[in-house]
Amino acid sequence: MERRKRNSYPWIGFVLCLIGVTSYFFLFYRWPITRDVPWANFLILAAGAGFLISGLRRAFARSQEFKGKIAGPILGAISLVAIGFFCFLIFYATKQLPKSAGAPKVGDKAPEFTLTDTNNKEVSLASLFAMPLPGTQKQPKGVFLVFYRGYW
Amino acid sequence: MRTVAISVDTPEESRELCKKAGYTFLFLSDPGAKAIRAYDLLHAGQGVNGNDVARPAEFLVDSNGVIRWVNLTEDFRVRARAEQFLAQARQLK
Numbered sequence: 001m002e003r004r005k006r007n008s009y010p011w012i013g014f015v016l017c018l019i020g021v022t023s024y025f026f027l028f029y030r031w032p033i034t035r036d037v038p039w040a041n042f043l044i045l046a047a048g049a050g051f052l053i054s055g056l057r058r059a060f061a062r063s064q065e066f067k068g069k070i071a072g073p074i075l076g077a078i079s080l081v082a083i084g085f086f087c088f089l090i091f092y093a094t095k096q097l098p099k100s101a102g103a104p105k106v107g108d109k110a111p112e113f114t115l116t117d118t119n120n121k122e123v124s125l126a127s128l129f130a131m132p133l134p135g136t137q138k139q140p141k142g143v144f145l146v147f148y149r150g151y152w
Numbered sequence: 153m154r155t156v157a158i159s160v161d162t163p164e165e166s167r168e169l170c171k172k173a174g175y176t177f178l179f180l181s182d183p184g185a186k187a188i189r190a191y192d193l194l195h196a197g198q199g200v201n202g203n204d205v206a207r208p209a210e211f212l213v214d215s216n217g218v219i220r221w222v223n224l225t226e227d228f229r230v231r232a233r234a235e236q237f238l239a240q241a242r243q244l245k
Contacts, residue, residue: 102192113187115180118167140154147206150159
């Protein structure tokens with residue numbers, strides 16, 4: 001009985017696909033340049049898909065020479081699910097936002113509010129203009145309000 | 153120019169975040185989403201325990217209390233960048 005060679009491509013492709021998906025969450029989300037359009041992840045996923053495809057071709061078209069007829073399709077299927085999940089998140093899930101039709105528009109008066117700061121002190125929008133900037137006597141020319149999701 | 157961050161986080165959570173990340177600008181807590189509702193930014197049930205959070209949004213308010221710039225993102229991964237803020241701030245003079 002002839003010995004067939006190990007077929008490492010499906011495994012390399014599988015690992016690349018897993019890295020391609022997970023690296024967004026532990027690495028690439030940190031910088032706007034890799035977060036807004038996750039090109040780095042897509043590159044890794046494309047490389048992974050390339051390895052998987054050539055690994056599967058080896059396993060099936062040259063099956064006397066290479067192993068991988070069982071592992072290849074399984075790894076390929078898991079990778080496909082991972083890529084699908086990632087695309088679902090990037091192209092659909094994170095775009096599901098409320099319309100915010102009533103949000104103030106340019107030229108509108110900014111709605112007043114009073115909230116608590118990290119020292120449990122009450123701070124109103126008006127007081128944000130009245131308070132001098134730290135380390136100066138000057139009042140700010142403008143205030144940037146940045147609403148964010150928080151530690152949800 | 154003054155920068156203020158607003159979320160549903162408690163003052164303690166925001167204090168922790170400032171300490172960890174080294175942020176020096178103001179963080180305001182809106183656990184009841186009062187201001188978030190007033191600006192129509194509530195994203196209901198999207199918090200980790202199904203609590204309400206704010207959708208990301210940025211506003212520039214001038215010293216007359218008038219909105220001068222609005223950025224409502226269409227994807228919560230995509231936020232306003234510092235360059236955009238600075239460009240808008242320069243126009244306020």
